[in-house]
Amino acid sequence: MASPLRDTFRAPTFIRRLFSHFPLITHPVDPLPMSIEDFYPSAARQHVERSINTLYSFTDSTDGSVASFNPACLKWQTYLRIRNVPFDTHPSNNHASPSGSLPFLITSSPSDRISQTVPSTKLGRWIEEHAVGSANTVDTDGGDYRAFLCLLEGAVRDAWLYALYVDPSNLSSLTIPKYTAQTPLWPIPAILGSQMRQAAVDAIRKSPSSSALPAGTEIYEKAMEAFKALSILLGDDEWFFGADEAGMFDAEVFAYTHLLLGLEIGGGGGVVAEGLGWFGNLVDHEERIRRRWF
């Protein structure tokens, strides 16, 4: 007889009662995704066609001429503007990105209707293929270019992370409000904030030039040294490496100088921003790009 066994394995009344309440609500069916128009061209014809590329980035505005507040996003935004690619920006966050990092570009051109998603790692090549040629002919594989790029991605980036994410005053006054603007519900900004801070500490510690116990003063000193080196590199030229037109490296430098000079950074980071002001040619370089493209 199976009945005693069944008796043993029957769920308790309490559990059965609980589960009989589900589902509580049945939600209406989701609408079809917008990308359905790729498969049904007739649907696309009815839909107002977007005629412009969209750059999804950390930003407050949908206007492509408003600078992003994230250096990695601002770098690509600047370079797209330098290369005259028309685009709108769209406020977004990492979860929206197929690669997990912003920015990414969703393209749209009248010739092919199927839009293409370009993650930031492939953005450089996409711009080379789709934008009109540039007068900037700096060799991006050259030793000096790569060395100074390492300086920017090492010392300057570490100082940026330390000032904006690790330093508590800027974390609560600048970083958290900006990055959690889309989810301003009470505990979420605080939780995301502490997660971002931890991620920044980890990133600084992983940096090859970091010591075992990274300290703010040391990081800021290295950043000042880096800005001094960049200032000497720029010299009296209009653009870096004596180019005729702004290029990728100018966008990279601008991404940091614009934000450091523009944001009201407090604490030790404020000292770096102030120190950056002493290098007149870097300030002029920032203003040159800002005036022309933003």
Place this chain on the structure above:
Amino acid sequence: MSPIELHVWNRAFGLPSLDPECLAAIAFLSSAIPQDLWVLVESNNVSVSPNGSLPALKDGSQRIGGFDAIVSYLHSKNSGGYDIDRNLTDLQKAQSIAYRSFIRKTCLPIVSLSLYVTSKNWINVTRPLYSTFLQFPIQYEIPHTHHVRAIGLTSHLTSLIRDIAAEESRPIQPVSTAFAGITATADKSKPQEKEKITTRVRLRNLLADFLDPIGEKLAGQNFFFGSASPTTIDCLLVGYLSLLLYPKLPSPWAKEILQQEFSDIVAYTNGFSSNCFPQNITYGTPDENDKLTLINWTKRTIENSPQSWGLTDDVPLNQEGYKAQSTAFWVAVQGVIGLAATIGSVLAYKALTTERKVDVELKEEVAGKEVYSTARGSVGDVGSTGATSNRTEKERLPIFRAEDMLGL
């Protein structure tokens, strides 16, 4: 005047230290300072350094940690007499700073891959090496820390690491020769050979990524900026290159590729390293407080334990306010969540149990099988349950209910 002490990691591989930054500092001091003014101390004790990393310099009461800080400290000492970069132009000084970060970013992963992450080298050479100069419990902690850091630094090379590991494990695999003919190894050997070549090409590309710009810059000169004497960047470069070139390893890919394809860089390293790592370095003994004794080590481990357990991140610079705030915040969050969960569970239990209706379980025989059905009725309402059971007996249709699916 007591000589300046340079605290470094232990000597290894026929070199005065096993760490590239320490080697760079040794090269710098022997190029910049007269030999009798400094001593090398193999203290292996990171607490000597204010920033927790060796090399560290101890000049009287002054302590300086890290290669960059040591260089700038000694440049300003002795009214610039120890400044080996004094003849460089401003642009060259800027390049020197930039190339320092370039070398660290591109070469440190290669050195880590070669010495720590290539498992054959780690197991047979680097790991046992630490046991030769460290005491019993410490010889497990320090190499582990270094290994973990090396793995972190090479995390972007995962597929390459896997290929190296696969290549290494292969010669062990053919256990039995008796079945060799059946499993047709002749066919297999060719793709293996091919795979080996691809791994080698990828390793070569990894090295070329670092060495091509350096080789361009050197262009056959004796020193990086073409001067007659070494500058800071030469010291750092030789520190990293000698760890690729001189250790005798069971999986010597770095050395082989360097010797085969980058002979000018090998010549540069050989030329400079014999001068900057002299045989007659004066060794000093560390002070009692700087020695890596069991007591010192235990003290430091206990002091650092909150950080290693993830309770605090010891990032200095007035973090106390933030820490206090964040701790209080988390306690509050946990309290609120706990309270909400308690109240919620009490309410849920009440809602589900104090309902005025009860389940009456009916056990019936339907087509020779036992089935259960549940009739719901108010307490004491015998009539309704009876009616339901009567109905099921007659019609024998709606016996099963969703909630019973769980019971069956």
